[in-house]
Amino acid sequence: MTDKLLNAELEQHAVDRLRHLFEVNRRDLFKFLGAGIVVGVCAPTLLSQQSGRGRSSGDATPADIASWLHIGANGKVTVFTGKVEMGQNIRTSLTQQVAEELRTPEASVEMVMGDTDLTPFDMGTFGSRTTPTMGPQLRKAAASAREALVDLAAQRWQVDRAQLSAANGSVTDSKSGKNISYGELTHGEKLVKIIGPDAPVAAASQWHIAGAASPKVNGKAFVTGAHQYTSDITRPGMLYGKVLRPKAFNAKLVSLDSSAAEKMPGVKVVRDGDFVGVAAADSETASTALATIQAQWNAPQQVSEAELFAHLKAPGASANSGNGNRENGSIQAGMASATKTLSQIYTAAYIAHAPLEPRAAVAAWTDNKLTVWTGTQRPFGVREELATAFHVPTDRVRVIVPDTGSAYGGKHTGDAAVEAARLSKATGKPVKLVWTREEEFTWAYFRPAGVIEIKSGVHDDGTLAAWEYHNYNSGPAGIETFYTVANKRIEFHPADSPLRQGSYRGLAATANHFAREVHMDELAQLLKMDSLQFRLKNIADPRLRAVFETAAARFGWSKQQATPGRGFGIAGGFEKNGYIAMCAEVTAGPSGDVKITRVVAAFDCGAVVNPNGLRNQVSGAIVQAIGGALFEAIHFDNGRILNPHFRDYRVPRFRDLPEIQVELLDRKDVPSAGAGETPIVGLAPAVGNAIFSATGVRLRGLPLMAQALPLQSPAR
Amino acid sequence: MADTIAFKLNDKPVQLDVDGNRPLLWVLRTDLGLTGTKYGCGEGQCGACTVLLDGRAVRSCRTPAASVAGKKIQTIEALSYNGGLHPVQQAFLDEEAFQCGYCTPGMIMSAHALLSTNPAPSDEEIVQHMSGNICRCGTYPRIAAAIHRAAAGEAKK
Ligand code: FES
Ligand code: FES
Numbered sequence: 001m002t003d004k005l006l007n008a009e010l011e012q013h014a015v016d017r018l019r020h021l022f023e024v025n026r027r028d029l030f031k032f033l034g035a036g037i038v039v040g041v042c043a044p045t046l047l048s049q050q051s052g053r054g055r056s057s058g059d060a061t062p063a064d065i066a067s068w069l070h071i072g073a074n075g076k077v078t079v080f081t082g083k084v085e086m087g088q089n090i091r092t093s094l095t096q097q098v099a100e101e102l103r104t105p106e107a108s109v110e111m112v113m114g115d116t117d118l119t120p121f122d123m124g125t126f127g128s129r130t131t132p133t134m135g136p137q138l139r140k141a142a143a144s145a146r147e148a149l150v151d152l153a154a155q156r157w158q159v160d161r162a163q164l165s166a167a168n169g170s171v172t173d174s175k176s177g178k179n180i181s182y183g184e185l186t187h188g189e190k191l192v193k194i195i196g197p198d199a200p201v202a203a204a205s206q207w208h209i210a211g212a213a214s215p216k217v218n219g220k221a222f223v224t225g226a227h228q229y230t231s232d233i234t235r236p237g238m239l240y241g242k243v244l245r246p247k248a249f250n251a252k253l254v255s256l257d258s259s260a261a262e263k264m265p266g267v268k269v270v271r272d273g274d275f276v277g278v279a280a281a282d283s284e285t286a287s288t289a290l291a292t293i294q295a296q297w298n299a300p301q302q303v304s305e306a307e308l309f310a311h312l313k314a315p316g317a318s319a320n321s322g323n324g325n326r327e328n329g330s331i332q333a334g335m336a337s338a339t340k341t342l343s344q345i346y347t348a349a350y351i352a353h354a355p356l357e358p359r360a361a362v363a364a365w366t367d368n369k370l371t372v373w374t375g376t377q378r379p380f381g382v383r384e385e386l387a388t389a390f391h392v393p394t395d396r397v398r399v400i401v402p403d404t405g406s407a408y409g410g411k412h413t414g415d416a417a418v419e420a421a422r423l424s425k426a427t428g429k430p431v432k433l434v435w436t437r438e439e440e441f442t443w444a445y446f447r448p449a450g451v452i453e454i455k456s457g458v459h460d461d462g463t464l465a466a467w468e469y470h471n472y473n474s475g476p477a478g479i480e481t482f483y484t485v486a487n488k489r490i491e492f493h494p495a496d497s498p499l500r501q502g503s504y505r506g507l508a509a510t511a512n513h514f515a516r517e518v519h520m521d522e523l524a525q526l527l528k529m530d531s532l533q534f535r536l537k538n539i540a541d542p543r544l545r546a547v548f549e550t551a552a553a554r555f556g557w558s559k560q561q562a563t564p565g566r567g568f569g570i571a572g573g574f575e576k577n578g579y580i581a582m583c584a585e586v587t588a589g590p591s592g593d594v595k596i597t598r599v600v601a602a603f604d605c606g607a608v609v610n611p612n613g614l615r616n617q618v619s620g621a622i623v624q625a626i627g628g629a630l631f632e633a634i635h636f637d638n639g640r641i642l643n644p645h646f647r648d649y650r651v652p653r654f655r656d657l658p659e660i661q662v663e664l665l666d667r668k669d670v671p672s673a674g675a676g677e678t679p680i681v682g683l684a685p686a687v688g689n690a691i692f693s694a695t696g697v698r699l700r701g702l703p704l705m706a707q708a709l710p711l712q713s714p715a716r
Numbered sequence: 717m718a719d720t721i722a723f724k725l726n727d728k729p730v731q732l733d734v735d736g737n738r739p740l741l742w743v744l745r746t747d748l749g750l751t752g753t754k755y756g757c758g759e760g761q762c763g764a765c766t767v768l769l770d771g772r773a774v775r776s777c778r779t780p781a782a783s784v785a786g787k788k789i790q791t792i793e794a795l796s797y798n799g800g801l802h803p804v805q806q807a808f809l810d811e812e813a814f815q816c817g818y819c820t821p822g823m824i825m826s827a828h829a830l831l832s833t834n835p836a837p838s839d840e841e842i843v844q845h846m847s848g849n850i851c852r853c854g855t856y857p858r859i860a861a862a863i864h865r866a867a868a869g870e871a872k873k
Contacts, residue, residue: 087816087853215812222817223805223824225752225792232751240746282746284738356756356764356818356852405754405818406853437757612812616855620815623854646761646850654847657856 036072036186037148039141039193040120066120067134069098069141071149075169075183077102077109079141082122083134084114084377086404086411089613090125090134092217096610097135100207101142104169104182106214114379114401124378126409126503135609135672139201144193152185205668207607214610218403229405230375231360235430238362239268240283241423242290243433244276245443248299248639249499260292269293270426279423279431302639303498309347309451312473312495327489331455334466334487338457340526341466345453346515348474348702349633350446350499354651357405358440363420364430370397374417375404382414389418390425408624409503410444441644446634447504448497450474452515462529462537469516473497475508478681481516482574483538499636505621506677509575510628510684514702517571517685522698531689532557532570541574543604543667547581548572550602550663555583565589567694571685577673578605579665582622582682584658586690594705596626596658596687604665605673611664618662618679625683626652630705723784726794736782741765743781744791752792752821756850763849766822766829767791773829775848792821795828804828807866808859815853823849827863836867 030036069079079098085091091111099106112118114125122134146166153171154161163174170181221227246253253274261269267280267289276293280286303311335341361374370390376382379399387394404411420433435443451472457465464485471479473495480490504510524534532552539545552558552570560568565588572581585598603618631650635642643649684702692698719736722729725748734743739758744750744767753776756764760778767776768790795802801809804827814820823846830837830845837845842860851859 087814087818089815215809216814219809219812220801222814222820223801223808224796225821227817228751229754229818231755232745234749282742284735284742354852355816356762356850357754357816358756404816406816408852434755437759437761616812616815616858619857620854623856624852645759646757647759651850651852652854652856653850654843654856654860657843657860660857 030190033070033078034072035188035190036070037145037152037189037191037193038068038070039145039148039195040068041066041137041141041195066122067137067141068120069138069145071102071145071182071186073183073187075104075108075181075186077104078112079109079138080112080119081134081138082114082116082119082379084125084379084401084404086125086375086377087406088125088617089216089610091403092214093609093613094135094138095217096214097139098142101139101201102146102182103166106217108169111217113403115398116379116383116400117398119379121380124381124412126377126412136201140195143201144195148191148193149182149185152189152191153180156180156185203668214612216613228402229357229360230362230373230402231357231405231432231434233362233373233402234432235362235364238364238430238432239279239281239423239427240286241277241279241420241431241433242283242286243419243439244278244290244293244295245439246274246299247297249302250639251297251299254296254298255294256296257294258292261289264289264292268423268427270423272422272426275419275422277419277423279427279429283432283434299639304637305635308449308498311498312449313451329466329487331466331468331487331489334485335455335457337459338465339460340523341455341457342519342522342526343453343455344519344522344700345451346511346518346700346702347452348448348450348511348514349706350449350501350636351504351628351632351703352441352446352634352649353408353410353444353504354440354646354649355404355406355408355410358435358437359411359416359444360432360434361414361417361420362430362432363417363424365421365424365428368392368396370421370424371400372398372414372417372421373400373402374414374420375407376401376411376414376417377407377409378412378414381412382417385414386417386421390421408505409447409507412503413445415443437646438644441634441649442641445500445502447510447628448474448501448508449499450508450511452511454515454519456519456523458523458527460527462527462534464523464538471508471512471515474511477507478509478512478573478575482541482544483520483535484540485538499634505624506575506680509573509677509681510625511702513571513573513575513681514684514688515700517573517682518688518698518700521569521571521685521689521692525692530558535570535572541579543579543665544572544574544581546665547579547602547604550665551581551583551600554602554661554663555585555598555600557583560585562693565694567690567692569686569689569691569693571682571689573681575678575681577671578603578678580604580678580682582686584683584686584690586687586694588691588694592705594630594687594691596630596656596690598659598661599683599686600661600663601679601682602663602665603679604667605678606670607668607672608664608666609672611666614664615662618664619660621677621679622660622662622683623652623657625680626656626658626687628680628702629684629687630656631703633703633706719782721781721785723786724788726790732781734781736780738781739777740767740779740781740784740789741776744776750791750793754818754821756819756822761848761850762819762822763826764819764822766825766849768825768829771829771832773826790825792825795824802828803869804831804862804866807862807869811858811862811865813855813858813862814851815855819849819851819853819855823851823859827859827866830863831867837863
């Protein structure tokens with residue numbers, strides 16, 4: 001394709017004039033979308049104060065619009081949000097909520113998501129924030145748009161608005177029976193409304209569309225293979241890129257001979273500092289060219305897996321205690337008053353997100369403006385990263401996030417985007433770069449490994465007397481105990497991690513729940529109490545009690561009798577405003593092999609927005625949790641990953657699947673909480689406790705099957 | 717290095733001049749623009765690239781282009797016709813047997829291969845046949861349900 005054609009095509013994506021859309025520049029706004037009604041919602045200030053917000057001069061408004069929607073001709077509703085879809089199904093659940101408040105069919109609502117030129121700033125899709133924050137914002141915008149439409153109808157007909165009602169994409173006059181569609185009402189209007197974050201919305205108990213099991217938006221595109229992920233996007237004249245990886249982490253390039261690659265027809269080699277990449281007409285040629293490059297790297301000696309836990313706990317390794325530190329009462333007095341005490345250490349290995357779609361990006365420079373398609377959870381963060389890397393203002397960078405082949409907290413950074421953009425800049429052509437599975441397992445980042453020490457004391461009646469808790473490196477999420485205890489000290493100690501680490505679905509809540517809930521099981525055993533009863537004795541929160549009681553009842557907890565090789569475990573907790581409890585049944589074979597045979601989960605995340613999507617999320621989180629619980633671990637030695645393939649990094653497969661039962665406690669009376677993360681935290685401790693019940697062996701490290709499992713008699 | 721390779725792709729004859737050592741996956745995706753077949757590992761470990769070779773499920777990332785000469789290849793793009801969905805696709809949609817959907821084309825092709833030789837597979841047979849396909853989102857229970865649903869639909873015909 002010629003450059004002219006290329007430019008013409010790229011121009012369709014060049015939307016400079018849209019840049020300040022959300023600063024309510026009416027003329028531009030309506031030029032782009034056509035006449036209609038626009039409603040923008042101000043974000044709660046907390047959210048807008050996060051970093052990464054490039055404010056341009058001349059902002060006409062506080063620029064705190066977090067989302068907005070437009071209703072135009074034909075009643076088509078277009079919603080703009082910086083959130084992204086990566087399998088957690090928010091494209092559907094947000095559509096439902098807009099349709100609900102706007103009283104219009106879901107099919108008339110289109111979501112424009114994660115495009116830094118089109119959507120308002122958003123700090124990212126993580127931390128289970130979409131449902132509690134973006135959902136209500138869009139409901140408010142939709143409700144306010146609906147009221148504006150009713151006003152327009154009242155004006156047009158010169159009647160009292162009280163006799164009008166909105167339903168099914170139109171307004172009806174109850175007196176005359178007249179009816180007018182939203183599309184007709186917006187015709188010729190250029191109305192902009194900005195509303196505050198506390199505009200009124202319908203209570204969950206009044207929902208009709210939200211709260212029901214809507215099918216996934218664009219579902220058909222996924223079953224036909226038509227949906228275009230980043231890795232499926234092509235641009236005219238596009239090249240395929242590959243990056244030369246150092247032989248170990250933190251290595252410096254000493255010497256490079258790329259002459260053979262440079263001689264290959266159509267191959268371009270790019271070197272910029274320690275970055276070396278190639279671009280070619282197809283990815284195999286790029287790989288072949290890359291393989292001919294001779295490079296020498298100098299790598300420092302680095303901490304290996306064998307020394308990991310000692311390293312994380314070494315006095316020099318931990319900086320000062322970070323956040324998440326709490327102290328109440330006196331540990332000393334509490335311990336002194338206890339009739340039984342326990343001190344144990346728990347560990348968690350590094351694990352990989354391993355999203356099935358590896359990191360990928362397509363980058364194209366035109367007229368010194370960079371457009372990058374990439375699967376990321378932080379489109380605006382990646383825009384910032386690109387702007388910094390190439391010394392251009394953020395308004396010269398556009399990041400577009402196609403619905404992504406999942407992330408699980410692993411796609412916060414723009415590594416592939418920066419690499420593709422570097423190669424594109426050097427070649428003057430669009431470049432696609434898709435990480436290999438090995439790169440994904442090596443050069444991404446990991447869920448932090450950690451060491452957790454717990455010292456506790458209990459009274460004979462089963463109440464907790466003292467709780468001292470130290471988490472080294474794994475993280476502060478979910479560190480607080482939800483059990484009632486007067487004397488407690490809870491500390492998180494950040495450490496110098498030998499591997500690059502970062503966000504992961506549920507963050508440290510998985511490790512903290514594992515340690516706490518296994519420890520509680522050990523205390524129950526010490527007291528010779530039933531582990532459910534022991535927990536209930538120490539839980540005050542009625543919602544937490546409810547999930548424990550529900551899971552136990554559905555599982556038939558009180559009736560289960562462990563036999564050698566077959567056992568039962570229970571665990572639960574509270575995270576991201578959601579309550580989870582799980583019961584697990586496992587069988588352990590004589591060879592030490594463990595199979596989870598049954599899981600019953602009870603989950604309360606407030607008012608349920610889409611029970612169908614939610615069940616899929618909860619059961620998916622449980623399945624994913626099996627990996628981290630039983631066998632997932634990154635092995636590493638002196639700056640190298642030893643198992644960067646699915647062959648040696650075992651992930652859950654069909655054969656690992658237990659029977660899963662999910663009970664949703666739909667609480668219409670409390671706000672909806674996000675549900676992508678919390679269900680992942682209960683499985684590992686429930687399974688660990690079940691293994692103990694089946695074998696009498698107490699496992700205190702994740703993954704549980706990393707340790708040999710000598711068979712003993714059941715414990716309960 | 718280019719070899720001339722002729723085969724039947726989605727019921728139409730194709731002839732390509734490509735290096736016969738190249739994996740079929742990349743020939744499909746790059747040269748033929750059939751991006752429904754996904755890359756997940758390139759090592760035969762995940763099933764995202766599953767296509768049918770003479771009706772059998774194979775990993776296209778481990779299938780050299782030369783080896784399909786004279787054979788019949790079917791990709792996910794072949795399953796839907798005239799805008800209608802294949803019963804297996806419809807069953808996946810009805811069960812909403814996906815989250816991010818990245819594994820879905822490979823899952824559907826594997827399931828399709830299973831059902832064409834075993835129209836009513838047991839749970840155990842599904843596990844056996846499908847364990848080479850990874851769904852990192854953990855949608856396995858619904859995928860199994862979709863396979864049963866498609867099998868039941870076939871049985872009714
Ligand atoms: S891409 Fe072929 S099996 Fe994974
Ligand atoms: S739906 Fe995401 S990998 Fe299967």
